[in-house]
């Protein structure tokens with residue numbers, strides 16, 4: 001019999017995973033257990049404070065903590081968990097610099113992979129809605145909001161300026177409300193730095209499926225929060241939900257549309273791929289565990305906790321996906337793993353929650369602790385005090401407190417942290433009637449239709465003429481890029497449409513590196529030019545063989 005330490009593998013470095021590793025390190029000696037934690041980042045994210053990154057009231061790196069310092073006794077593997085083989089007791093993780101997967105055998109496994117935002121079945125949300133869970137999400141959103149303000153400041157078209165100054169959040173739970181409260185505060189306070197936006201109104205909208213926001217709280221507190229947010233100018237649309245989106249607007253279930261350039265969605269959620277693939281007991285997709293947090297049929301070997309697990313307390317209450325529960329679940333799991341390694345009593349999960357706290361930004365919050373409810377400034381101070389105390393490590397506590405003080409004394413930071421210079425090849429969704437580009441626009445991308453149809457329209461003698469209809473597999477937009485001219489036709493979606501967009505930079509790189517790719521487009525452009533529009537060329541292509549056009553010239557490009 002092998003006498004070495006037991007191999008304990010923890011998947012996920014969020015609240016549940018990190019706290020399990022920390023408690024296990026207290027309960028088991030190194031000769032009893034070797035603890036390995038796998039996470040895709042080398043830091044742990046303090047999600048309750050993540051919305052404060054938007055306004056800059058907490059610095060980017062102060063809202064996270066390095067896992068190596070939080071869990072000094074654990075081996076950290078910063079990779080992606082790709083597969084969990086429960087029967088073989090092997091976890092496969094993604095390749096790193098060396099293109100080889102890593103396989104790790106375990107004696108005891110903790111699955112704490114949290115959940116992800118899933119926009120499946122909601123056209124255009126993947127391309128246009130921003131999730132809000134990770135540090136990267138918070139950075140992207142903050143940069144995007146600053147970008148929208150910069151653009152609004154130079155934009156002459158009042159309609160586009162309004163869209164740039166409209167911010168929509170789908171989901172009126174804690175995270176949606178906190179994100180919008182911070183975003184609204186930030187925009188309000190930095191607008192004065194933009195000469196042309198000072199007197200321009202901005203619009204913030206929360207779309208919530210239920211008949212009130214904050215379903216996690218009692219009705220009077222939710223009503224208080226609703227009133228405060230509305231007084232600050234935030235629109236709250238109830239009994240409706242996001243259905244689809246384009247780069248120009250959010251489309252709701254009711255058919256209402258909100259023209260906007262910023263759309264954030266905090267719902268709906270799904271389980272990470274590695275958990276979805278698991279063939280074991282589940283409820284609503286989550287891993288079903290017993291009162292000891294053990295996975296059915298794998299008792300004593302596998303524990304699941306945090307947002308990816310379906311847990312019922314000893315008293316029969318379904319456990320909500322919150323940080324305070326994840327921390328208590330971690331304690332229960334650590335005790336039970338220690339019992340499995342060296343024997344002893346098992347613990348049951350019976351934590352019923354201490355209460356709920358939600359920040360409304362700008363010195364207001366709502367709090368419910370047992371039967372006591374608090375709102376306004378007192379609740380806000382409580383919120384800050386509680387979450388500051390819960391942040392592990394004196395170092396981080398001091399940094400956050402210093403950030404809050406700085407934020408109180410000075411205006412918010414407005415510098416944009418540009419991390420990506422090129423958006424790269426990407427997908428986009430258009431709804432019927434959307435303009436993809438206008439005649440006269442600069443040519444900045446080539447488009448390939450994946451699904452749906454669009455119309456090629458050309459303005460001649462003041463009249464818009466329909467030249468052609470293009471459909472799946474056809475492309476358009478290459479001529480303006482190749483001839484360095486402006487677009488000489490307008491493209492309008494005829495049906496809902498999914499398009500692959502190749503920006504100019506990528507198009508040029510591909511043409512240079514793969515000459516055959518460039519030849520296809522050069523030939524296509526020539527044929528289209530020879531087809532003879534009044535302007536010698538119609539950029540999106542004259543009617544094609546596969547298209548229903550009103551011209552007998554046929555030029556077809558199919559992928």
Ligand SMILES: Cc1cc2nc3c(=O)[nH]c(=O)nc-3n(C[C@H](O)[C@H](O)[C@H](O)COP(=O)(O)OP(=O)(O)OC[C@H]3O[C@@H](n4cnc5c(N)ncnc54)[C@H](O)[C@@H]3O)c2cc1C
Pocket residue numbers: 011012013014015016017038039040041045047048049050051079080081082112113114115132133174175272274305306307308321322323324325326357
């Ligand atoms: C914006 C926001 C605000 C919130 N505010 C509060 C609040 O005020 N109070 C409260 O109690 N709760 C709050 N929550 C909820 C709380 O943060 C979660 O319930 C808690 O984080 C769940 O912990 P977890 O460990 O299960 O998951 P997570 O903290 O999400 O951790 C999962 C970890 O697994 C990693 N991971 C996932 N898949 C893989 C993979 N395949 N390979 C490698 N690593 C992977 C992730 O990167 C992540 O680090 C908030 C959540 C959000 C998003």
